[in-house]
Amino acid sequence: MRRTDKEVRDQGWIDAVLTKALFCHLAINGDEYPCLVPMNFVWHEGRLILHSAPDGEKIRSLRKNPRVTFAVETDPELVTHTTACGYGMRYRSVIGQGTARFVEEYEEKNNLLKVLSKKYTSCKVDDFQLDKLAHVILFIITPTSLTGKNSGYPLER
Numbered sequence: 001m002r003r004t005d006k007e008v009r010d011q012g013w014i015d016a017v018l019t020k021a022l023f024c025h026l027a028i029n030g031d032e033y034p035c036l037v038p039m040n041f042v043w044h045e046g047r048l049i050l051h052s053a054p055d056g057e058k059i060r061s062l063r064k065n066p067r068v069t070f071a072v073e074t075d076p077e078l079v080t081h082t083t084a085c086g087y088g089m090r091y092r093s094v095i096g097q098g099t100a101r102f103v104e105e106y107e108e109k110n111n112l113l114k115v116l117s118k119k120y121t122s123c124k125v126d127d128f129q130l131d132k133l134a135h136v137i138l139f140i141i142t143p144t145s146l147t148g149k150n151s152g153y154p155l156e157r
């Protein structure tokens, strides 16, 4: 990272950003152009868990090439100044690369979908019925690299 003063290597800090972020930006190799989609996810045991409808460009592209790059950010805040050049952004962000794996087996899919649901709802989450799960694609991204960047915030978690 060019701005080494902003680089964060602390895994706990990176985990905290990935846990707090409400959604990620997922970049996949497309046919003509890169395929980029915002998606909900949960950071669980060092992996991203995501769900989707079975069809569409991103799933088609992922099946061709499961290697992805993802980015998340939390706490974006405009830093104002009296001159335009003095403006900036405060943020915490993480960028990672990894490989996606589609989860097909009922038990694993059910458990991970429950973990994902619990991040976003305050409802009691029961087991999903087999026929309902058939309409949902679930995939896991295992990162091969993760970098953290902190701009303008103190480093404590």
Ligand SMILES: Cc1cc2nc3c(=O)[nH]c(=O)nc-3n(C[C@H](O)[C@H](O)[C@H](O)COP(=O)(O)OP(=O)(O)OC[C@H]3O[C@@H](n4cnc5c(N)ncnc54)[C@H](O)[C@@H]3O)c2cc1C
Pocket: 023, 037, 038, 039, 040, 041, 050, 051, 052, 053, 055, 056, 057, 058, 059
């Ligand atoms: C905050 C947020 C969270 C989301 N969470 C999820 C999630 O967890 N799971 C999920 O499957 N989807 C999620 N979505 C929707 C997701 O971004 C895609 O729109 C959706 O997954 C369909 O993608 P696709 O490649 O199948 O698109 P397709 O229906 O195949 O359409 C492809 C084309 O449509 C356009 N397009 C696709 N998505 C968008 C978009 N978001 N905005 C503008 N243009 C678009 C692009 O031009 C793209 O080339 C979320 C969106 C947002 C904004």
